[in-house]
Amino acid sequence: MELENIFRDVSFNKTELTVLRYIQNDPEQCLREGIRSVAARCYSNPSSLVRLSKKLNFSGWLEMVYFIKFNITLPRLDVTNDIDFMHIQPTERLPQLLQNLRQQRILIHGSGFSQLIAQYIYNKFLVTGVNASLALWPDYEILEQKAATKFDAIWIISKSGRSSSSLSWMKALEGKDIDLVCFTGDYQSPLSQAANTSFIIHDPQKYDDDIYWSNPFFGYCILGFERLLKLWFDQEQGKGTSRSLT
Numbered sequence: 330m331e332l333e334n335i336f337r338d339v340s341f342n343k344t345e346l347t348v349l350r351y352i353q354n355d356p357e358q359c360l361r362e363g364i365r366s367v368a369a370r371c372y373s374n375p376s377s378l379v380r381l382s383k384k385l386n387f388s389g390w391l392e393m394v395y396f397i398k399f400n401i402t403l404p405r406l407d408v409t410n411d412i413d414f415m416h417i418q419p420t421e422r423l424p425q426l427l428q429n430l431r432q433q434r435i436l437i438h439g440s441g442f443s444q445l446i447a448q449y450i451y452n453k454f455l456v457t458g459v460n461a462s463l464a465l466w467p468d469y470e471i472l473e474q475k476a477a478t479k480f481d482a483i484w485i486i487s488k489s490g491r492s493s494s495s496l497s498w499m500k501a502l503e504g505k506d507i508d509l510v511c512f513t514g515d516y517q518s519p520l521s522q523a524a525n526t527s528f529i530i531h532d533p534q535k536y537d538d539d540i541y542w543s544n545p546f547f548g549y550c551i552l553g554f555e556r557l558l559k560l561w562f563d564q565e566q567g568k569g570t571s572r573s574l575t
Contacts (some may be wrong), residue, residue, distance in 0.1 A: 352394055356394050356395075375390075410508065416529045418527050422525065431458075434506070482507060484512075488532060510524060513529065
């Protein structure tokens, strides 16, 4: 993963990039050796490394190294062995969401790779009798003008929760009495914060906007949706929602 993509708003000199890539290659070794040794190996000095951490809005050297370790190096090494892959926020919205599946007219949207998940959810809703439609159009306002049907809920799938398509839809829905449900990898994203119900899917590669590295995020989306359907089937059969998504 390119560090320039992660810290996209920061301009680096050659030495700073050398330091960051050295840390990315083996953060554990950097923690063992300490700031002075890393500075020497990168032909720099400890004060420059501290300034670099401040430049990236970290409290200091250690926070910068730990960030790189847990958000860049480790996810790249192993991203497929997670079990606890989905949470819902707020959790109290789940029973009402399940009840609404039988009543609401739902419009599902996703772009890029997320379009595949939107298509899967749409197809599954068709066979389970949910009143759902699929929208690949990037502009909701134009779609709303052309569509004769009014929708009760919009489901948006967006890995980052900040794609131009999802933000456009989110803005178009402001002030409208329409439930917003999302599947996203970032609980702090604008989409997640705006949604009435957010399914937060584990995304080990949050900064890989080009979807280059191997990543179970989209597979987890399908697994999470299937788990949601299982809870719905249980509720329909009068078994309640004792099993939790969280």
